[in-house]
Amino acid sequence: MTGASPEPRRAVPADGLPPAGTPTPDGAGVPLVGLDLDATVAADRPGVDQTAPAEDEAEQDDDAHGGPVAVGLAAKVRAVLRVRDFRKLWLSMSLSSFGDWLGLLAITATATSLVDGFAAANFALGGVLLFRLLPAIVLGPLAGAFADRFDRRKTMVVSDLLRFALFASIPIVDQLVWLFVAQFLIEAISLFWIPAKEAAVPNMLRKDQLEPANQLSLVTTYGLTPMLAAVVFAVLGSVGGRLSDLIPGVDEIDLALYLNAVTFLVAAVVIWNLPSISGRRAAGVQVTGESFFGSLREGFSFAGHTPLVRGLVVGITGAFIAAGVVIATGQAFVNALGGGQSAYGLLFGSVFLGLGLGIALGPSVARDLSRERLFGIAIVGAGAALLLLACAVALWIALLLVVLMGFFAGIAYLAGFTMLGTEIDDAIRGRTFALVQSLVRAALIVSLGIAPFGVALIGQHRIDLAAVTVPVTGERVMLLVAGLLAVTVGLVAYRQMDDGRPVPLVADVLTALRRDDTARRRLAGGGVFIAFEGGEGAGKSTQVRRLQEWLTEEGLVARTTREPGGTPLGGKIRGMVLDTASAGLSPRAEALLYAADRAQHLHDVLRPALDAGEVVITDRFVDSSLAYQGAGRTIPMDDVRSISRWATQGLQPDLTILLDLPPEVGLARARGRAAADRLESESIDFHQRVRRTFNALAEAQPDRYLVLDARRTPDELAAAIRTRVSELLHGLPLQQLPPDARVPRTRRHGEHGVQTGSTPQLHP
Numbered sequence: 001m002t003g004a005s006p007e008p009r010r011a012v013p014a015d016g017l018p019p020a021g022t023p024t025p026d027g028a029g030v031p032l033v034g035l036d037l038d039a040t041v042a043a044d045r046p047g048v049d050q051t052a053p054a055e056d057e058a059e060q061d062d063d064a065h066g067g068p069v070a071v072g073l074a075a076k077v078r079a080v081l082r083v084r085d086f087r088k089l090w091l092s093m094s095l096s097s098f099g100d101w102l103g104l105l106a107i108t109a110t111a112t113s114l115v116d117g118f119a120a121a122n123f124a125l126g127g128v129l130l131f132r133l134l135p136a137i138v139l140g141p142l143a144g145a146f147a148d149r150f151d152r153r154k155t156m157v158v159s160d161l162l163r164f165a166l167f168a169s170i171p172i173v174d175q176l177v178w179l180f181v182a183q184f185l186i187e188a189i190s191l192f193w194i195p196a197k198e199a200a201v202p203n204m205l206r207k208d209q210l211e212p213a214n215q216l217s218l219v220t221t222y223g224l225t226p227m228l229a230a231v232v233f234a235v236l237g238s239v240g241g242r243l244s245d246l247i248p249g250v251d252e253i254d255l256a257l258y259l260n261a262v263t264f265l266v267a268a269v270v271i272w273n274l275p276s277i278s279g280r281r282a283a284g285v286q287v288t289g290e291s292f293f294g295s296l297r298e299g300f301s302f303a304g305h306t307p308l309v310r311g312l313v314v315g316i317t318g319a320f321i322a323a324g325v326v327i328a329t330g331q332a333f334v335n336a337l338g339g340g341q342s343a344y345g346l347l348f349g350s351v352f353l354g355l356g357l358g359i360a361l362g363p364s365v366a367r368d369l370s371r372e373r374l375f376g377i378a379i380v381g382a383g384a385a386l387l388l389l390a391c392a393v394a395l396w397i398a399l400l401l402v403v404l405m406g407f408f409a410g411i412a413y414l415a416g417f418t419m420l421g422t423e424i425d426d427a428i429r430g431r432t433f434a435l436v437q438s439l440v441r442a443a444l445i446v447s448l449g450i451a452p453f454g455v456a457l458i459g460q461h462r463i464d465l466a467a468v469t470v471p472v473t474g475e476r477v478m479l480l481v482a483g484l485l486a487v488t489v490g491l492v493a494y495r496q497m498d499d500g501r502p503v504p505l506v507a508d509v510l511t512a513l514r515r516d517d518t519a520r521r522r523l524a525g526g527g528v529f530i531a532f533e534g535g536e537g538a539g540k541s542t543q544v545r546r547l548q549e550w551l552t553e554e555g556l557v558a559r560t561t562r563e564p565g566g567t568p569l570g571g572k573i574r575g576m577v578l579d580t581a582s583a584g585l586s587p588r589a590e591a592l593l594y595a596a597d598r599a600q601h602l603h604d605v606l607r608p609a610l611d612a613g614e615v616v617i618t619d620r621f622v623d624s625s626l627a628y629q630g631a632g633r634t635i636p637m638d639d640v641r642s643i644s645r646w647a648t649q650g651l652q653p654d655l656t657i658l659l660d661l662p663p664e665v666g667l668a669r670a671r672g673r674a675a676a677d678r679l680e681s682e683s684i685d686f687h688q689r690v691r692r693t694f695n696a697l698a699e700a701q702p703d704r705y706l707v708l709d710a711r712r713t714p715d716e717l718a719a720a721i722r723t724r725v726s727e728l729l730h731g732l733p734l735q736q737l738p739p740d741a742r743v744p745r746t747r748r749h750g751e752h753g754v755q756t757g758s759t760p761q762l763h764p
């Protein structure tokens with residue numbers, strides 16, 4: 001046994017090349033982690049901390065296909081928290097949320113302590129919850145109109161000051177009636193605060209930052225702060241006796257309420273100092289020409305006539321009715337499964353576990369799926385889990401199904417919430433949020449109220465089938481109904497919100513889960529992207545031209561292009577990098593120039609042509625950078641991969657045709673054509689490394705490559721390429737040439753004289 005510890009294993013990227021950090025002779029290449037890729041976009045947002053480090057940490061992991069992967073959640077959240085105003089708002093909101101949970105614990109404890117007897121305590125408890133939910137139904141829509149008409153910052157500050165005063169008044173007045181009244185007023189005021197805040201957040205962040213910001217807010221509000229509040233409440237409880245000795249008349253519940261009051265005071269001060277919350281108001285925009293009730297009507301009409309909002313409202317409301325049924329029947333259900341009070345606790349823990357997992361993991365699992373589709377699918381998923389739950393026969397199965405249901409519900413909640421922020425215009429956002437919050441509360445009240453009656457009415461039955469006896473109990477039937485409801489509203493939401501894309505749902509979901517960007521582009525009716533790669537003089541330009549001629553003859557719109565130099569700007573870059581006079585160009589500068597050429601190429605040529613459904617054939621693409629700058633110049637592969645991905649936004653060829661040739665042969669061919677340029681003048685070793693790398697890339701993804709021996713004749717190569725390309729294009733809806741631009745096939749064959757061997761026909 002040796003004392004030496006083994007080398008840590010490194011993940012091998014899908015392209016088969018060495019990962020980042022691979023030692024290089026010249027030590028070139030600093031990992032790109034921390035590169036401020038989006039700073040230019042973010043910098044114009046209010047409250048972006050210009051002195052902070054990079055806004056987005058572009059830690060792009062490798063996925064199974066070597067394609068682009070979303071920035072990790074932690075990095076996204078860090079980037080969101082670097083937006084100064086959002087960070088302050090989030091801190092103050094977390095503080096208020098902590099206070100709110102502490103307040104809820106203290107209020108429920110106060111309510112039960114102010115009455116005698118079990119029934120009265122339950123009545124008091126129910127009263128507190130009812131008074132918490134009730135105001136939303138009446139006041140919610142008004143609060144939304146308020147958020148859209150008046151300065152949101154002032155609305156929030158006044159709300160926080162009032163809540164401070166009301167919470168502080170509860171221990172001072174010390175009466176159950178006042179507790180109810182204060183509770184009602186606090187909730188009513190919160191209804192004004194919430195839409196103002198929700199409508200303000202999208203103005204602080206970029207659109208793509210809203211999802212991680214919502215993930216952070218939801219995890220804070222429903223995960224961290226309630227736990228912290230429970231701990232603090234328990235600690236206050238344990239010091240309660242000593243506290244009363246210290247400050248006469250103040251016990252632990254009073255202290256919790258005072259603490260809660262202070263959190264709102266602090267929040268008021270913080271928000272007052274965040275002018276960006278005022279939104280349009282800060283820029284002096286006034287809402288004129290419409291009465292308060294007119295804008296209220298406009299809010300309802302907008303929700304009724306906008307399919308996206310209709311879908312969101314139906315989906316969220318239905319999902320919360322189902323959630324209410326689960327809460328109302330949970331106790332009876334776990335009892336029926338033989339569980340007790342602790343099993344009931346476990347059931348609730350499982351809901352939260354599932355919700356947390358859905359909120360945290362959902363966006364990355366379903367990264368490529370449109371949020372409109374994801375929302376409906378997730379609600380249907382939650383409904384399906386609920387249907388299975390209704391039939392569960394063992395507690396552990398029920399708990400697993402509850403986690404699954406929570407997972408889907410978390411995804412749906414986050415997707416719905418994020419779309420409300422990203423898709424709804426600022427002018428009407430407050431009203432839309434308010435409508436949703438009112439409906440959510442109304443849904444909970446209705447289902448919490450009705451479900452127990454349903455359970456009681458149905459009662460407990462057993463149906464004897466031939467071999468088994470099926471228990472038909474009220475709680476199971478109610479869960480079944482809730483599941484059916486969720487599936488139905490999920491489908492309705494899906495139909496309302498689907499943006500009419502022609503991609504079939506199953507293929508959309510499967511390619512999104514597999515992260516197959518190329519298949520997704522094809523499904524969406526985009527064009528086909530073919531790249532030719534290989535060393536100097538391999539015959540790429542010759543074959544690019546011949547392939548285009550053939551495709552044109554077949555009636556397709558086929559565009560040829562090249563790197564570097566596919567655009568006017570790229571032409572200038574090509575001049576610089578290939579000029580033998582640019583002798584002092586550093587490897588990194590060279591890599592960046594090729595990446596700059598590629599970014600412009602993507603923007604001006606590749607994307608537009610692919611979006612138009614054309615077949616695009618490029619003479620060189622990313623593999624050339626990996627081979628020449630990565631292996632040739634020995635820049636770490638991950639660095640080259642990162643800048644290339646950034647430049648191409650993850651675009652990959654559908655097919656790469658590698659013309660493989662010993663460098664000596666290719667260089668001889670190229671030199672027969674013109675004087676050697678700066679790269680052609682590199683050593684034979686350099687070109688050997690380039691060749692090996694092209695081959696390694698092809699070996700790592702054989703399905704995406706056609707490797708041909710470039711010593712074969714041009715005709716043989718053209719025929720092999722046609723065969724493979726015709727397979728690739730078979731059945732795809734590509735852009736056709738107008739009839740008058742087509743050339744009769746018989747004439748064409750004669751003219752070009754290239755159709756040797758068995759030429760496949762795309763349109764026989």
Ligand SMILES: Nc1ncnc2c1ncn2[C@@H]1O[C@H](COP(=O)(O)OP(=O)(O)OP(=O)(O)O)[C@@H](O)[C@H]1O
Pocket residue numbers: 534535536537538539540541542543669670673710711712713714717
């Ligand atoms: N299969 C082939 N066999 C022999 N010669 C070929 C073949 N294909 C092309 N050639 C010749 O080799 C030379 C280089 O061809 P071509 O310009 O197509 O290659 P390339 O890969 O685009 O080169 P570069 O990368 O240097 O631009 C040309 O003179 C061309 O006529």
Ligand SMILES: Cc1cn([C@H]2C[C@H](O)[C@@H](COP(=O)(O)O)O2)c(=O)[nH]c1=O
Pocket residue numbers: 536537563564578594619620621622624625626628629679680
């Ligand atoms: C795209 C790309 C190209 N190169 C090199 C490869 C060649 O030497 C020249 C391009 O000229 P050609 O006419 O296509 O042969 O540039 C590179 O080093 N890195 C790249 O990304």
